[in-house]
Amino acid sequence: MKILVAVKRVIDYNVKVRPKADGSDVDLANVKMAINPFCEIAVEEAVRLKEAGTATEIVAVSIGPKQAQEQIRTALALGADRGIHVETDARMEPLAVAKTLKALIEKESPDLIIMGKQSIDADNNQTGQMLGALTAMPQGTFASEVKVADGKVAVTREVDGGLQTVELNLPAIVTTDLRLNEPRYASLPNIMKAKKKPLDTTTPDELGVSTEARVNLLKVELPPERQAGIKVPDVDTLVDKLKNEAKVI
């Protein structure tokens, strides 16, 4: 079984994000970048499937600037077998990413696609679902457990009401939630070995995908600072304040 994992380069989750002075975008100058945590969980799941003998090959894909190769190398160090870098400096919206992945799926014919449920930069939570629609593949989103057997994958999903398990025919798309697994640290010897693993590059153009933006970014600003809360003595006062001061009910 062949698995395709998508990994995205995002601001490291420990970094305090700031807008640029002119508000044109998030300030990325000298900011530490890392693999999106949900993508890391996706890689870990793929590696576990390979270690269990279920999967035979893991291909890690990243779409983004030249430096996104670092995140592919991380995936390779964690256990992916080879990488594909789709190089672009465009601001990639979920639909463009989904189209790019579809083009790669047509080339690679993976049996399972594992990706994060969202990336912590824009938190769109759309790409997996869009990819499902574009490829007509079944999708199991927000996975907290993944079991592959007999040409099918059983995905336990974290939904609002609790857990839901769906069974999907392969090939299928799985998007990972936080509790699916706890990713390992890449060992230093594996980081070294990852240097020698194959990494191919291509571009959206070569794949025949348009990266044209459909959303205009007008301004990036910090949310207003939260005011300190107050304590009210009883429910009546609360209702009164919500009605007459906050005017929300």
Added chain:
Amino acid sequence: MIRDQEFLNQILDTISRFVRDRLMPLEAQVAEEGKIPDDVVQEMKELGFFGLTIPEEYGGMGLTMEEEVLVAFELGRTSPAFRSLIGTNNGIGSAAIVFDGTEEQKQKYLPLYASGETIGSFCLTEPDVGSDSAAVKTTAVRDGDHYILNGTKRYITNASRAGTFTVMARTNPEIKGARGVSAFLVDADLPGITLGPVDKKMGQAGSTTCDVIFEDCRVPADALIGGKEGEGFITAMKVLDRGRLHISGVSVGAAERLIGDALKFAMERKQFGKPIAEHQLIQAMLADSKAEAYAARCMVLEAARKRDQGHQISTEASCCKLFATEMVGRVADRAVQIHGGAGYMAEYAVERFYRDVRLFRLYEGTSQIQQIVIARNMVRDAS
């Protein structure tokens, strides 16, 4: 010298994450129990932390000096006990073989050090032999195809875990100084070796030292490092040159951690109606600490690069060790001061670090010994 920036970034990234997410949360527990949990030791082995400086062809990462100090900056941010665990395999416990071992010795031991399967310790200090380390009293007397070792080694880091000891012993009693000393690589399970009780220390709980006692310990002749007598002290000094830069790097990391903790505290703690970080006397302590830690960082990197270029850096290494370890002492003192009474309480990491970093001015050559080395080299170079 950085061989491959992207590769190094990945290594530093893994290490800094491991330090932040795995080790830092364990600091208080390790201090309390005086022991690093076994599963963490195992994890550090699997991650390859024991083989940072072992050459690639023997299963290590073969870090250059510049790469090594960059790693040391990261490791320095958490309790030095963790660094000490991997410190001997990456330094004094393996370096004699790396520098001066025969090919056979390298093939036999280096892969075991790199994987952490074997812990190497370094035995130079003795009850009567400290700073004057060329005065080694432990003897090694040739007996057929063996040497017989007798003597006591003191304060030996990781001895209780060690599979091998690099032992400095006098092979020629006629020569009183350095030239009479040879280095041996001794398997720890040989008869005639006993360990003293674990020393009770001021800090760095979780790292251990103890005496190693040799009584008519028969060591095969091929345990002589490099196969040549009288080279031991020269080997030891090479080992210490590299070690001094490493300790300097760890001191920088510890200082940066202390500054981070102190700054965070100072921005949260309010007195006289404002965060203490806005009081200028506190700011002076923060600023002095920052400037000194930055100076040490630059020194260490510069000296490391120079060493990678093949220059003799004995003076620079001593300058770094002297400045960086004294610097972290001052920074730790200020960090406690900034914390006020809280800085004296075990609940805050600065209290522990204050004691932990005290060691850096003592071992691998005290500050006074660094001063002596620097000045002696200055006079020598000028005459």
